[in-house]
Amino acid sequence: MKQESHLEATPGTVRPGGRTAKVRAAVLEATREALATEGFHALNMDRIAAAAEVGRTTVYRRWASPTGLIADLLRDMADRSVPASDTGTLEGDLRENATLVVTTLTDPRMGPVFRAVIAAAACDDECADALRGFYGTRLRTWATAVDRAAARGEAPPGTDPVEVVRAVSAPLYYRFAVSHEPLTTADAERAVAAALAATRAGVFAPGSD
Amino acid sequence: MKQESHLEATPGTVRPGGRTAKVRAAVLEATREALATEGFHALNMDRIAAAAEVGRTTVYRRWASPTGLIADLLRDMADRSVPASDTGTLEGDLRENATLVVTTLTDPRMGPVFRAVIAAAACDDECADALRGFYGTRLRTWATAVDRAAARGEAPPGTDPVEVVRAVSAPLYYRFAVSHEPLTTADAERAVAAALAATRAGVFAPGSD
Numbered sequence: 166m167k168q169e170s171h172l173e174a175t176p177g178t179v180r181p182g183g184r185t186a187k188v189r190a191a192v193l194e195a196t197r198e199a200l201a202t203e204g205f206h207a208l209n210m211d212r213i214a215a216a217a218e219v220g221r222t223t224v225y226r227r228w229a230s231p232t233g234l235i236a237d238l239l240r241d242m243a244d245r246s247v248p249a250s251d252t253g254t255l256e257g258d259l260r261e262n263a264t265l266v267v268t269t270l271t272d273p274r275m276g277p278v279f280r281a282v283i284a285a286a287a288c289d290d291e292c293a294d295a296l297r298g299f300y301g302t303r304l305r306t307w308a309t310a311v312d313r314a315a316a317r318g319e320a321p322p323g324t325d326p327v328e329v330v331r332a333v334s335a336p337l338y339y340r341f342a343v344s345h346e347p348l349t350t351a352d353a354e355r356a357v358a359a360a361l362a363a364t365r366a367g368v369f370a371p372g373s374d
Numbered sequence: 375m376k377q378e379s380h381l382e383a384t385p386g387t388v389r390p391g392g393r394t395a396k397v398r399a400a401v402l403e404a405t406r407e408a409l410a411t412e413g414f415h416a417l418n419m420d421r422i423a424a425a426a427e428v429g430r431t432t433v434y435r436r437w438a439s440p441t442g443l444i445a446d447l448l449r450d451m452a453d454r455s456v457p458a459s460d461t462g463t464l465e466g467d468l469r470e471n472a473t474l475v476v477t478t479l480t481d482p483r484m485g486p487v488f489r490a491v492i493a494a495a496a497c498d499d500e501c502a503d504a505l506r507g508f509y510g511t512r513l514r515t516w517a518t519a520v521d522r523a524a525a526r527g528e529a530p531p532g533t534d535p536v537e538v539v540r541a542v543s544a545p546l547y548y549r550f551a552v553s554h555e556p557l558t559t560a561d562a563e564r565a566v567a568a569a570l571a572a573t574r575a576g577v578f579a580p581g582s583d
Binding site: 206281283284286287293297335338344345365 | 490
């Protein structure tokens with residue numbers, strides 16, 4: 166019984182399809198919807214419980230706070246991370262990644278969710294840890310494309326694959342979350358070209374020069 | 375008289391050293407201090423007025439809201455932007471810029487202020503506009519170093535100087551504000567090397583290839 170209650174208190178560790186998983190799915194979907202439409206500041210546990218049709222005490226007991234909801238949403242998003250593209254070339258794979266970032270951040274529904282989780286992470290340590298975990302998963306997932314490219318000789322030996330992927334994402338997120346400049350497919354192309362040039366010059370292969 | 379009241383309502387347009395300027399300086403310093411120690415969420419107009427030793431009605435009348443205070447702080451920071459370095463080489467100037475970014479973001483006092491303004495910009499349009507203005511000023515200021523380098527032949531003709539400076543800042547801000555990863559001088563060096571490689575490859579000179 167102790168084990169059971171431990172599992173209940175740790176969302177994501179129970180079997181999919183069970184009641185706990187259904188409650189979590191409904192609450193996280195309501196959280197995502199609230200972040201998309203109202204932003205981080207308006208996030209309210211009672212309204213999330215009502216929208217998810219879950220008891221308030223369950224929501225408070227399991228997630229404790231609005232930032233607890235956001236942190237768990239980020240853990241769920243990390244778990245659902247899709248595999249990296251495999252187009253056959255490094256440039257093709259990096260372009261798919263950059264396009265995915267731009268498409269997501271400019272999506273009328275997902276853009277506000279990312280804005281909200283970035284704001285939450287700036288205000289709350291649990292959210293910052295969860296966001297670090299989300300991007301860690303995402304960077305490692307796409308790093309496999311760079312590893313494949315290095316094996317084909319498209320990147321210098323010793324290239325740090327995560328640095329290559331981070332170099333693609335960084336200028337796009339800088340516009341989105343820091344300088345609040347428009348984000349277009351031209352920015353995606355430029356990010357890919359810059360990351361490729363730096364990769365080929367050995368910038369991400371420490372000690373290669 | 376209409377003109378006078380317009381000037382009073384637009385901080386920064388009055389002569390330095392006047393009473394309006396002194397009130398603004400005290401209120402913005404109290405705002406910066408509150409953001410450094412308590413973050414964006416705890417920002418409270420009454421406490422700012424008390425800390426600045428300025429009447430509450432003055433603070434409410436001039437800045438209207440906590441986000442109004444942050445937006446005006448950002449306009450003030452943009453106005454105080456210091457000139458770019460001039461070391462004689464593009465690499466030297468970009469390194470000075472990257473070091474300044476890392477030093478600022480990892481500073482125990484300024485780091486939390488930047489975290490707070492980035493969070494505020496994610497939640498509030500006026501803050502987003504002000505943050506865009508701040509980084510616009512900062513990027514244009516450092517772009518002069520790239521223009522000088524291009525005139526010396528250190529960058530291909532037609533290089534967009536703002537893109538070069540943005541390429542240096544982006545991976546540093548990505549770690550700070552998005553992925554919440556540690557930020558070190560090694561990251562500054564890598565950002566400079568990557569921006570230089572992309573510049574030399576003509577990535578930031580559209581139509582040059």
